[in-house]
Amino acid sequence: MKPQHASPLDTIFHGDTLEFLSGLADESVQLVVSSPPYNIGKEYETRQALDAYLVNQSVILRECVRVLRQTGSIFWQLGSYSADGSLIPLDVRVFPILEGLGLIPRNRVIWVRQHGVHARKKFSCRHESILWFTKSDSYSFNLDAIRVPQKYQNKTEWEGPNYGKLTCNPLGKNPADIWVFRNVKHNHEEQTIHPCQFPEDLITRIVLAVTDSGDTILDPYMGSGTVAVVARDTGRHFLGAELDAKYHSVAMRRLSGEPDEDNRFANLKSLRQYVRRTGKPVENYRFDMQVGNVATTADKAKIFPESHHLTQLEDRLSFEEDCFAADLRGETRPVDPLGHNDPNKLKKKKRVGAEDQLTLFDKVDT
Numbered sequence: 333m334k335p336q337h338a339s340p341l342d343t344i345f346h347g348d349t350l351e352f353l354s355g356l357a358d359e360s361v362q363l364v365v366s367s368p369p370y371n372i373g374k375e376y377e378t379r380q381a382l383d384a385y386l387v388n389q390s391v392i393l394r395e396c397v398r399v400l401r402q403t404g405s406i407f408w409q410l411g412s413y414s415a416d417g418s419l420i421p422l423d424v425r426v427f428p429i430l431e432g433l434g435l436i437p438r439n440r441v442i443w444v445r446q447h448g449v450h451a452r453k454k455f456s457c458r459h460e461s462i463l464w465f466t467k468s469d470s471y472s473f474n475l476d477a478i479r480v481p482q483k484y485q486n487k488t489e490w491e492g493p494n495y496g497k498l499t500c501n502p503l504g505k506n507p508a509d510i511w512v513f514r515n516v517k518h519n520h521e522e523q524t525i526h527p528c529q530f531p532e533d534l535i536t537r538i539v540l541a542v543t544d545s546g547d548t549i550l551d552p553y554m555g556s557g558t559v560a561v562v563a564r565d566t567g568r569h570f571l572g573a574e575l576d577a578k579y580h581s582v583a584m585r586r587l588s589g590e591p592d593e594d595n596r597f598a599n600l601k602s603l604r605q606y607v608r609r610t611g612k613p614v615e616n617y618r619f620d621m622q623v624g625n626v627a628t629t630a631d632k633a634k635i636f637p638e639s640h641h642l643t644q645l646e647d648r649l650s651f652e653e654d655c656f657a658a659d660l661r662g663e664t665r666p667v668d669p670l671g672h673n674d675p676n677k678l679k680k681k682k683r684v685g686a687e688d689q690l691t692l693f694d695k696v697d698t
């Protein structure tokens with residue numbers, strides 16, 4: 333049994349994750365949460381590449397299970413592997429690996445995306461998944477910490493001994509297993525140069541659900557350091573590794589909260605927090621993904637909660653299916669409840685082939 337971590341708590345190891353994991357003490361972390369790389373390699377035979385990837389994942393996951401406490405959880409976020417037109421959801425292949433390591437499955441969370449690449453020869457992919465497994469049956473789950481508003485919060489019993497009492501928990505409801513946290517793209521204030529960041533709110537939901545203050549959280553593939561930032565901001569400890577020097581540096585800059593020698597920040601959120609904390613002029617600073625001349629401050633940002641995106645998604649999907657049904661029956665299509673077809677809300681963005689592609693103003697963040 334390894335008694336002590338080789339890496340100190342609240343640092344991100346710069347290097348290979350297996351080397352890092354081998355230095356961690358047994359049963360020392362409460363939560364492992366990560367999105368592993370899916371870049372399965374360029375070996376000639378696709379099948380071999382995927383198999384080799386899964387073997388590598390088994391080795392990493394075995395180490396994650398070793399360092400997990402008995403009450404602990406693993407949340408493993410996965411997309412799909414596609415080659416030559418075929419598409420393999422990676423969670424389908426990773427699920428048996430986790431079960432084979434003696435873990436107990438609890439949920440398969442579907443993380444829905446409102447936007448993405450449009451497929452031509454299959455349905456466009458609009459979700460990824462997050463597998464949740466625990467090490468034992470005595471696992472932590474703090475539901476009250478992550479409740480969301482009830483749909484009918486004030487509904488009361490209309491008869492019987494509970495007449496007049498609320499029918500649902502006034503603290504809110506279980507957020508369920510379909511999540512719509514906005515992808516960290518475009519003008520999301522957390523966006524760094526990393527191409528596939530977790531949204532901080534998504535990680536916060538997981539952290540609050542299965543850890544307590546002071547617990548240790550491990551991300552074996554830290555990327556831009558989202559898990560470390562959330563752990564710090566929620567009073568937990570973190571451990572993790574990142575192989576790529578530029579992403580490791582981004583993560584360290586996010587954690588420091590200070591501008592670098594060129595007065596730059598890793599993302600807009602760090603810049604806004606610094607300007608608010610110090611009162612210094614926003615014009616003095618830039619962030620890596622900045623396009624405009626001056627960054628906008630937090631008071632100008634419109635950041636909507638996950639429930640807003642979920643409602644929008646539900647409305648949109650119902651509308652699309654109603655249109656499909658109307659088309660089938662030769663009826664008039666319904667009016668888009670979100671007004672997306674209103675010409676006043678559309679702008680010309682760029683030319684795609686011979687046609688102008690019309691896109692919505694992104695009114696989410698400024």
Ligand SMILES: C[S@@+](CC[C@H](N)C(=O)[O-])C[C@H]1O[C@@H](n2cnc3c(N)ncnc32)[C@H](O)[C@@H]1O
Pocket residue numbers: 347348349350366367368369370526528529530531552553554555556557558559573574575576579
């Ligand atoms: C999907 S990204 C993780 C992004 C992260 N969740 C975030 O919010 O920024 C996977 C990361 O794993 C890193 N990586 C790949 N192989 C690695 C290895 N063997 N050891 C450590 N990190 C590795 C990649 O450089 C990449 O940044």
